[in-house]
Amino acid sequence: MQIFPSGTNKPQRGFTLLEVLLVLVIGGLLVGAVATSLSEGPVLRKSGREVAASLRHARAQAVMRQQPTLWKMNIQEKRFWIDGGAANAERSLSPSIEAKINTTSAEVDAANQGGIRFFPDGSSTGGSVELTHNKQTFKVNVEWVTGRVAIQ
Structure with missing residues (x-):
């Protein structure tokens, strides 16, 4: 008569329920952190594009009307x-965005308000607007000779 062993001496393979739950919790936290950081970037990008x-x-x-035009912030x-x-x-920025304007002293009305003037030939007084949100910064530059507006 043959004898068949009822068990094997091989160790069990697989994950315990605790290990699976731990991996799911860590994965959920990582997805939440990534989603939060990705959702903040578009707010800053959109604001930078609106300013530009x-x-x-x-x-x-200024070019079309052939008279100086003042942009203020x-x-x-x-x-x-x-x-x-x-x-x-008139446009508003998101409350979470910090703004700075760098311009000539002639275009500063108060400590918290300044502007950039554009002339009929397309030139400007020049300057830049910096928008910051969660350590990310968008800078909108205005060249004084050409009046060209560029986002950095």
């Missing part, structure tokens, strides 16, 4: 607009 578009619009108005209230433009053209 507004500056380009001010330059185009209030960094405390986080608002920007084209001086003398339509009342509904």
Whole structure:
């Protein structure tokens, strides 16, 4: 008569329930952290593009109307607009964004408000606007000779 062994001496393979749950919790935390960091970037990028578009619009108005046009920003209230433009053209930045404007002293109205002036030939007083959100910075530069607006 043959005898068949009822068990094997091989060690068990697989994961315990505790190990699986631990991996799922760590994975969930990582996905949450990545999703949060990815969602903050577009806010800054969108704001940078809005500021750049507004500056380009001010330059185009100056050239088209053949008269100087002033683009203004209030960094405390986080608002920007084209001086003398339509009342509904004023834009606001997200409250979480920090703003700085670097411009000539002639275009500074107060400690928290300054502007960039565009001239009929397309040139400008020059300057830059820095937008910062969670240690990321977008800089919108305006060249004084050409009035060209570029995002860095």
